[in-house]
Amino acid sequence: MKVLVTGGCGFLGTNLCLFYRERGADVVAYDNLAKHEFKRNPYMRPEARTYSRELLERHGVRVVVEDIRSRDTLLHYAEDRDYICHTAAQPAMTISWEDPELDFSTNVRGTFNVLETARRLEIPIAICSSIHTFGPDKINSELREEKTRYARTPVTIAEDEPLLQGVITPLHASKRSNEIYAQSYIDTFDLKVACFRLTGIYGPYQFGGEDHGWVANFAIRAIIGEPLTVFGTGRQLRDILFSSDVAEAFDRFFQKPIPGIYVLGGGEPNMISLLESIDLIARLVGKPLNSRFEKERFGDLKYFVGDSSRFHQATGWSPKVRPEEGIGRLIDWIKANERLFYKNT
Numbered sequence: 001m002k003v004l005v006t007g008g009c010g011f012l013g014t015n016l017c018l019f020y021r022e023r024g025a026d027v028v029a030y031d032n033l034a035k036h037e038f039k040r041n042p043y044m045r046p047e048a049r050t051y052s053r054e055l056l057e058r059h060g061v062r063v064v065v066e067d068i069r070s071r072d073t074l075l076h077y078a079e080d081r082d083y084i085c086h087t088a089a090q091p092a093m094t095i096s097w098e099d100p101e102l103d104f105s106t107n108v109r110g111t112f113n114v115l116e117t118a119r120r121l122e123i124p125i126a127i128c129s130s131i132h133t134f135g136p137d138k139i140n141s142e143l144r145e146e147k148t149r150y151a152r153t154p155v156t157i158a159e160d161e162p163l164l165q166g167v168i169t170p171l172h173a174s175k176r177s178n179e180i181y182a183q184s185y186i187d188t189f190d191l192k193v194a195c196f197r198l199t200g201i202y203g204p205y206q207f208g209g210e211d212h213g214w215v216a217n218f219a220i221r222a223i224i225g226e227p228l229t230v231f232g233t234g235r236q237l238r239d240i241l242f243s244s245d246v247a248e249a250f251d252r253f254f255q256k257p258i259p260g261i262y263v264l265g266g267g268e269p270n271m272i273s274l275l276e277s278i279d280l281i282a283r284l285v286g287k288p289l290n291s292r293f294e295k296e297r298f299g300d301l302k303y304f305v306g307d308s309s310r311f312h313q314a315t316g317w318s319p320k321v322r323p324e325e326g327i328g329r330l331i332d333w334i335k336a337n338e339r340l341f342y343k344n345t
């Protein structure tokens with residue numbers, strides 16, 4: 001099997017490349033090494049920028065430093081591939097309002113190029129959207145506040161919940177456009193596309209950010225002794241999903257390519273709030289975290305627990321890794337790679 005992973009040197013991309021290498025596939029990681037988290041994470045040492053690339057090359061992945069905005073280059077490297085996993089993105093809400101042009105060119109134009117490449121080559125493709133496309137206002141208005149978390153009845157957000165409810169940012173627009181393009185390529189060209197609406201995902205090879213990858217952001221700060229910032233009450237809740245479960249979902253789609261837009265979340269067993277994750281991380285690392293609170297951020301979706309039954313029915317996929325185990329595995333990776341971070345202890 002020959003796979004092309006766009007954004008192959010990012011968090012999810014690295015996990016996917018290694019997942020397929022372990023199964024004997026020929027893997028190309030296609031990434032421009034923009035690695036947007038560098039702009040916001042002062043704890044990352046310069047060697048963190050090349051970490052994933054070197055790791056992948058040691059595991060026999062071919063790393064191509066190129067941009068998804070260049071369609072001819074993309075087509076060239078995809079020509080002999082059987083499957084495209086598209087994870088390259090500008091993934092953060094904050095960056096989308098600081099640099100809407102970057103958000104558009106990467107997420108809209110770039111994703112269009114990747115879909116168009118798959119159409120020309122007639123190969124299946126899985127792309128990433130986000131649960132943010134539901135929009136914040138309706139879900140936020142249905143919550144009650146409990147001691148450590150927001151709660152809602154029913155607990156699970158239905159897959160056919162209305163989209164783009166309330167005030168939205170350029171990231172909402174670009175991710176929703178990915179879904180619409182995916183649907184149009186399914187309907188018009190009969191292309192085998194899965195568009196995954198991902199909940200908060202986490203795992204090894206994640207450098208985290210305050211608004212993208214908060215589990216890793218908290219865990220890294222806990223280990224290096226750097227204070228962390230919680231925006232809002234900290235009761236925000238997600239059904240977090242571990243990287244190996246996401247990689248498994250990409251592969252299930254390749255095995256059984258029933259096209260569609262699918263919510264991919266950890267469901268009720270994986271519910272955890274920011275405050276609860278801070279407690280869990282403190283217990284796992286054996287020391288309290290130094291957290292401070294700031295006012296909630298524009299566009300923040302305060303609650304998401306997804307219903308992934310459509311993808312389960314299509315492929316049999318279900319998440320396996322629970323937060324305690326997954327966060328433990330993330331912490332093991334951070335501890336084994338402490339040299340990548342500036343320490344404050």
Ligand SMILES: NC(=O)c1ccc[n+]([C@@H]2O[C@H](COP(=O)([O-])OP(=O)(O)OC[C@H]3O[C@@H](n4cnc5c(N)ncnc54)[C@H](O)[C@@H]3O)[C@@H](O)[C@H]2O)c1
Pocket residue numbers: 006007008009010011012013030031032033034035036037066067068069087088089090091106110128129130131198199200201202212213
């Ligand atoms: N991490 C999460 O919690 C989460 C949640 C919902 C959705 N998602 C989506 O999942 C996907 C993967 O997220 P991630 O956390 O792995 O992100 P990431 O930022 O870790 O990885 C993205 C990679 O894409 C690369 N890239 C950026 N622009 C590029 C370009 N123009 N050409 C080629 N490569 C480029 C970056 O260098 C980076 O290595 C994204 O689409 C993201 O929006 C992630």
